[in-house]
Amino acid sequence: MNKLYIFLKYFFIVVWTVFVVAPFLWALTTSFKDFQSVNGGVTYIPWVDFEPNLEGWKVLIKSPAKGGVDIIEPYFNSLFVTCTASLISIILGTLSAYALSRYTFKAGFVKNNDITFFFISQRIMPPIVLSIPFFLFLSSINLLDSLTGLIVVYIVLLMPIAVWIMVDFFNKVPREIDETALIDGCNPYQAFLKVVLPNSIPGLIVAGMFCIIFGWIDFFFAFILTFTEVQLLPVKIVALNSSVTPWWSLSASALVSVAPLIIVAFIVERYLSKGNLSGAIK
């Protein structure tokens, strides 16, 4: 009984690991192929099935005029938009979350929980519903196809996540520490900045990671609200796909674009194992 269970457990883990790794391995080998080894039947193992070359990786740094795929600028655009929007969302979201966790609000039938729910419920909004008014709205104030316009939209995507995680986190930070700080003569802002925030760094990091994940992986808004002036990484790579499809450079650029977030996976796992994520779900 027990042995069977352990066997099944490892069997399942191995199967899932293969499934998770398979597309990455495929992309990695494909990125070293040339025309012949992609189009002349399926090949797997470098040096055995095909002769690897670096063409797919070289085009990443070539200028477009020389047949490169120019993903450097979209890369920095993506990085800039994601980080700026995450930062703004975290700052505003943390302030609101602190208020919702520490003070009581009451306006008619609206109470703390309703305000929290209002923040979080913005995730229910299907992107397509917002995309049409945003499209017309941003084009009327000339922010279509600009980084600023995207940042504004991304704040809506990311702030709910920040509020969601931070409210739960602040609820776990004991109230006594703010009260002690207030008694010691701090005003509420000093208490927040000097005492509560330093005690909330794990929560801030987790919230930040989630904002970065959901900002970095968004395609839809970038796809609809930008065209040629500003391109974000996912849009650029999908555009590659629809043109000639040189699989090798496609794979190489895909790998480059997913690489930075692998580091985030390590950070998230670290905080997960420490138990810092547990409150957020309930």
Added chain:
Amino acid sequence: MNFKHKYFFLFPGLFVLIGILIFPIIFVVRLSLSGWNSYNPGLDYIGLENYIRLFTDDPRFWESFFRLSFLSVTTVILQYVIGFALAHMVWKDIKFKRFFRVLFLVPMMTTPVIMTVIWRTFFHESLGPVNDLLSVFGVAPKWLTDPVIAKFTVIIVEVWQWTPFMFLLLLAGLLSLPKEPFLAAAIDGASPVRKFIYVTFPLMAPISIGAIIIRLIEASKIMDTVYVLTSGGPGTSTETSSFYIFIKGLREFQMGYAASMSFTYLIIMIISLTIIAKVLTKVLLKD
């Protein structure tokens, strides 16, 4: 605590969010009552004409909606079962625990559309590895061009992409469970299966509900995977509501009609997710 300061904490975030959102939402409602299209761009007033067309004369919207329901419910169930199994497996000590935890998280950190581009080459009918390996058995499924199989391809990709999120939520939940019930079960000599059914699963019920709802919300937006993988095809066989609204609104520029669809879609989404949340709470939290 001091009374006035609380507003200084709450309002910046709240007002920024409302400020960005309120206009688009009102605008969608107003737009849905207009005949804005590429010949006639402008906010004229045509009453409920768009809604009448939607409810009486547009089977494609409802088909795309049922397809979306099928896809999101199926993927979320699969993600829940697999995610729970995986979380349960790496919860207690196994070899290379941290390695597997990180590995199982990785897919959700990757950009869905970019991975979908890779999946497209992966499932390519003549040049992809899947059909090459399956040719040993003499079968070559048309992963992207068969109306039925294409749906399952979408499901496979979605499961790969988002099971990690379910895994993350459930593992975080498992790690936060109190120890005492498990000790009691161990003293009673309960078998692993009984321990799971009578201790772990009931304790996890609230977290399960939360995780399922969160995933359903995200899954109900399936769009970019479909766009890249199959472009809604073959025909309309993988078209979801968002994708159909996208075609009508931002390809054919029938803005007014698309707005009426997106508003209807939003309302249906809110109602059905509320019902699902209520039902799940009833079923899983019986006592």
